Amino acid sequence: MGGVAPDTARRVTSVARVIDELRVMLRTRELVPGQQVRQESLAARLGVSRIPVREALKSLEAEGVMRHEPHVGYTVARLSADELAQVYLMRRALETEVLRALPRLRPDQIAELTSLNEAIVADVDRTDVAAIVAGNRAFHFTMFGFSGLDLVVGEIDRLWTRSEPYRTVHLYDAAGRKRVVREHRRMITALRRGDTEGLVELMNAHRDITVTDLHAALGLPNLAPPS
Template sequence: MARQLTPRSSSSVGDEKPIGMGRAAGQVVIELERMIVSGELLPGQPIRQESMAERLGVSRLPIREGLRHLAAEGLVSHVPNVGYTVARLEQSEFDQIYLMRAALEPSVLRSLPHLAATDLEDVRAAGAEVTAAAGRTDLLEMRLRNHDFHFAMFDRSPLRLVVAELRRLWTMAMPYHAVYLFDPEARKRVLAEHDAMIEALAVGDNERLVTLMAEHRQGGESGTAMVLQAGGTLT
């Protein structure tokens, strides 16, 4: 049965329709991003336009438009006369994502204003959702809510273009983070680092926040890279 596309929560990954794109194609982008990030579509998996159009309840035109957009964003790969597949990161590409994150995230965090109580509460609430997902060992939910936690901070930066690029980089790497979170000790470490970030944010210590984020990023990078180096796949 065809699935009708509907708008999703503004706190979710890929929640904003790309600028200049029609509504149907924009919703296709949102839905395909969700499938990729959640692992419903795996790295290297073909995306059949006809079956996807039937599944999402749209014509093939918005499917093609959405896939072209995702190819430009690096989430899917396209081979002429063959078709589209979910992008599979090589180790060198994964390294570049983290190189760019390391270059951009400090500037974003340093640009954050001292947060009002209501804004800080939003960040705390996002952190609590990560903790709740970890308590249920719901790794998909933990990945999604982890994204929300960080962007609850990043989105308060005035550096909008930089934040938009960070969002793209995070989305590209998210399918690979599931393996890192399988480790109970890694989950504990993530939660403890989140708590420390909130403490730094609460007192307006942006330099401390930059340092904590660097340690946090390094843990995710090293844990996930082991799978890429071994040529492993996500399940």
């Protein structure tokens, strides 16, 4: 019988594990934009060779999360204020189209979103920022997925991934963590009522507050897109 060779399967598993660890390090700001990734240290930390570490870094480079510089190695990609502004401009345009394409959600779909948001509540209570980031992403992309616009949602996913090292800033404030949950509940209410334009307005406000927090935390020029 055919199948994946054991060595290959182990390498794939190791690469996935390194990618997961790097994502946690980015979400918790153990790694920040511009910081170099020490491959030897990471390999020792995870008990793997440098080969899966290098493959994981190449994978994240393809996503725009890491950058490779000759004679330097891999560093966390740093986005300029203009690049961040463009990311949020594209997100606003694409997410608005996706939300307007949503059908009236079924009770089970509303229940799924409610459950995802309540899981975030538990993470907020534990101040588990990495879990909050993952839960927030799961909430939004479950909602986006109900639109059926898979190609557009894929582009939104790419933008979220590229800006993730920056988007965690506002979650280090207790009020910011609670606000995320509260705003999700308002979105669920709008979805239950079939209030598409209300949902779009809530999402715009939800996104723009993150932009404002970034502006304040990083000392960047105003990133908010024109209304």
